[in-house]
Amino acid sequence: MSSHASPADDSSTRARKPLSLFRLREMQASGEKIAMLTCYDASFARVLDEAGVDCLLVGDSLGMVLQGQASTVPVTLDEVAYHTRCVARGNRTAWLIADLPFGSYQANREQALASSVALMQAGAQMVKLEGGGWTAETVRFLTERGIPVCAHLGLTPQSVFALGGYRVQGRSDEGAAKLRAQARELADAGAAMLVLELVPAPLAARVSTENPQLLTIGIGAGTACAGQVLVLHDMLGITRGKLPRFVRNFMAEAHDVEAAVRLYVSEVKAGRFPHPEHHSY
Numbered sequence: 001m002s003s004h005a006s007p008a009d010d011s012s013t014r015a016r017k018p019l020s021l022f023r024l025r026e027m028q029a030s031g032e033k034i035a036m037l038t039c040y041d042a043s044f045a046r047v048l049d050e051a052g053v054d055c056l057l058v059g060d061s062l063g064m065v066l067q068g069q070a071s072t073v074p075v076t077l078d079e080v081a082y083h084t085r086c087v088a089r090g091n092r093t094a095w096l097i098a099d100l101p102f103g104s105y106q107a108n109r110e111q112a113l114a115s116s117v118a119l120m121q122a123g124a125q126m127v128k129l130e131g132g133g134w135t136a137e138t139v140r141f142l143t144e145r146g147i148p149v150c151a152h153l154g155l156t157p158q159s160v161f162a163l164g165g166y167r168v169q170g171r172s173d174e175g176a177a178k179l180r181a182q183a184r185e186l187a188d189a190g191a192a193m194l195v196l197e198l199v200p201a202p203l204a205a206r207v208s209t210e211n212p213q214l215l216t217i218g219i220g221a222g223t224a225c226a227g228q229v230l231v232l233h234d235m236l237g238i239t240r241g242k243l244p245r246f247v248r249n250f251m252a253e254a255h256d257v258e259a260a261v262r263l264y265v266s267e268v269k270a271g272r273f274p275h276p277e278h279h280s281y
C-alpha cells in the first residue's frame, strides 16, 4: 500500500473501526472531543455514522421529537427498545447508547437490570439513566454485571414535574456541591460516562477534572466536557417552538443533512461548539 492517501482513502471517508469504550477513553486522553447526537431510526443512523458521529443516543427525547408528547415521562421501555433495534440496524461503527425511560429502573436494581438487558438485546452497547444519590447502587449493580452505564446529572427531564420546569441546575453553592458529590459517587459506582445537562460551564469543567475516569458529555454545559450531545432534530432545525439556548442549527450553514452533521462533528472536534457566549450558562 502506498503511504500517499488518495482522496478516496481520506480518513473522513475511510471505513471506521467500530468504536469501543477503550477507544473513547483514548480519545479523551488525547484531547479529541467526542461527538454524540441522538438518533431514533436506521436511515439517520447510517448517515450519522458515515458523517463521523462517535456516539448515537437513542434518547427518550423521542417522546417529544417523534411522538409529540409534552415531556419524556410517557415514553415506555418497549418504545426505546424498538427505536434501538432500528438504529442498531443502520449503525455500523458508532458507540450505541440507549436511555432507560422513566419507570423502567426506579423500582429496584432487578427492574433496572431487566430493562437494561432488554435494551442491550435490542442492540445498545451502553444504557443511560437519570439522577444521582440512589442511582449509584443501581449503577454498581449493572456495571458489576457487564453493562456499561452512562449517568445523567443536572437537568434530568424525567423529573421535570419535580424540578418545576426545564431550568439550569447547580447554580447555588449547595446545588453545585450536591452535583459534584453525586458525580463522584457515580464514578465510584462504575459509571463510564456522564451526561451533564444545563449546568453552569465552570461546574461542568470542575466535575470533568475531578473525575478523569468519567467520559463527561455536555449539553448546555460549556466546552470543558470530554464530548458534546444535541438532539438531532434541534441541530437540523426541525424542532418548532422556543429552543434551549444551547442549540445551534447546523442545517442553516449546510446544504444537506450529511453536511450539517459533518459540520457538527468538526465544530465539536475543533472546540468551536459550544460557543461559550451563545450556548453556555
Ligand SMILES: Nc1nc(=O)c2c([nH]1)NC[C@@H]1CN(c3ccc(C(=O)N[C@@H](CCC(=O)O)C(=O)O)cc3)CN21
Residues within 6 Å of the ligand: 061, 064, 065, 072, 155, 157, 166, 167, 168, 198, 231, 233, 234, 239, 243, 244, 245, 246
Ligand atoms: N427537542 C428537544 N431538545 C432537547 O434538548 C430536549 C428535549 N427535546 N426533550 C428532553 C429535554 C428537555 N430539554 C430542555 C427543554 C427546555 C430547555 C429550556 O427551555 N431552557 C431555557 C431556560 C434555561 C434557564 O435559564 O433556566 C434556555 O434558554 O436554555 C432546556 C432543556 C432538553 N431535552
Ligand SMILES: CC(C)C(=O)C(=O)O
Residues within 6 Å of the ligand: 038, 057, 058, 059, 060, 061, 062, 099, 195, 197, 219, 229, 230, 231
Ligand atoms: C438530550 C439527551 C442527553 C437525552 O437524554 C435525550 O435525548 O433523551
Ligand SMILES: [Mg+2]
Residues within 6 Å of the ligand: 059, 060, 061, 072, 099
Ligand atoms: Mg434522555
